Amino acid sequence: MGPAGGSGEHGSPQPATATPVRRILALGGHDFSSRPPDRAVSELLLRLAAERGGERPRICILPTASGDTSEQIGRFYAAFGERSCEPSDVSLFRLGRRPMALRDHLLDQDLIYVGGGSMVNLLAVWEAHDIASILSLAWRRGIVLAGQSAGAMCWFEAGVTKSSGKPLVAAGLGLLPGSLCVHYNNEPERRATYLEAVGEGMPSGYGLDDYAGLLWEGEDAPSALTARRGARAYRVCAREGTVAESPLPARFLPAPAPAALREDIAEFRRIKTMRRRAGWLG
């Protein structure tokens, strides 16, 4: 669809300096809670978005893999609603209540975040709505693509999903070469399936623990990141009949001070003190 086909690569009409850096952040697993490692991940997402969009970047969640659950959408808004950004969601199952111009909205973002859930359903629904071509264009335009779990594996050629119950290999969009397996540390069954599949000829790739991530900035090899001590990213390759897992050196992402939270607590304490003084509380 459209001029997306990669005029950038082949004698682009644009000057080379204007070619945006293609960025993808793949996360092994995290939540949008207020716990330190989750705050570190949210901070990183915000920083990546701000690098493109300035002070108030636009961040959009695609909660498709969850079936657009209010829970996933609510947690996203809880994490970004009070921050300096413009958060939004594209809920393909809820368009009846809120129709929107999908393509325009997505291409208007600085960062598109894809939530976890069923990788098979995610890709099937995207295909039905023709979202894949929009995301691929967004990527080429320098819009940061990010996601966790199914939302991380979808960018690769293949991943290991539990969309049908037990872990199985599933194809992704293939923006990134190779494969990815998420929740590497706490789902041994998924990891075993991955190692076996790579041994049998699935493209080699990466394993990501929860709170570990890989950041691609341009065509080079990704840099590994970790938001929790001990969480690791692995390079997983078939070598001489066996499959080797080698941990990658990772940069630690410190959790920012919970500024917003502290403000809330302070407010709560002020009210509580006032009430106590007024004799409302014991």
Place this chain on the structure above:
Amino acid sequence: MAAKFGPLDNDGAPRRGHYWVMKTIPRQIVAFGGGGFSMESGNPLLDDYVLGLTEAERPRVCFLPSASGDADHYIVRFYRAFSAHRCEPSHISLFRREQGPSDLRRHLLSQDLIYVGGGSVISLLGVWRAHGIDAILREAWEAGVVLCGLSAGSLCWFAEAVTGFHGEPKRLEGLGLLPFSNCVHYERGSQRRDAYLNFLREGMRGGYAAEDGAALHFTGHELSRVVASRPEARGYRLDGSGQRVVEMRIATTFLGDRGSAPAAPLPEALSTAVPA
């Protein structure tokens, strides 16, 4: 020009009587324009009707909420409406396969009734294809499992459909169990209705529409009756004929009127509809 229309015109479809002669299991689909527990809480007429078609004492009913993204609140409402004292209810969440029956085919083929919920028909068809549900549903239909649903759960059974869920009304292809087009929520003055009339003029195949509260009951490819949970709700047959669209209102049986004999799906009124 020999304009073809009406439920009485069923080129290629076997006559109804043949089912009885050949003792073939009837293949049944009940397509709601809108209604049932999803839209008419407190009015169980359409849901009771589809349960009755199964002729089972305690019918096995499986809900497919795929078009809603398997929304929890929707699943809960299904279990409230189809409570265990009158049927054996179950559901399949394609977003949470680890929780439900592992063998989808076996589960679906063992049902008496499969009930498809509303929502995004485009997403519904995408997810079904990914899990092979489209082929299983055809098999279930051929095996005599009654298929029904409202809105997206009605559009999906037809060869072509009009969806108004995703903004501007669009044409799309459904599973094609019924070789017609379909439009739901076919209310006077609605954007969907105008869009459907336009699509028909542009060459979309003829088909059926239903207002909220009306349901089209097909046996094989033949419309055997239109039933309704509201006295005024109607079903329609539509056919393009050159630049004109012929709209036929079909005599409808109101299910709340116990004494009434089921009406044959005969023309009640005929008009040449002009898109707005």
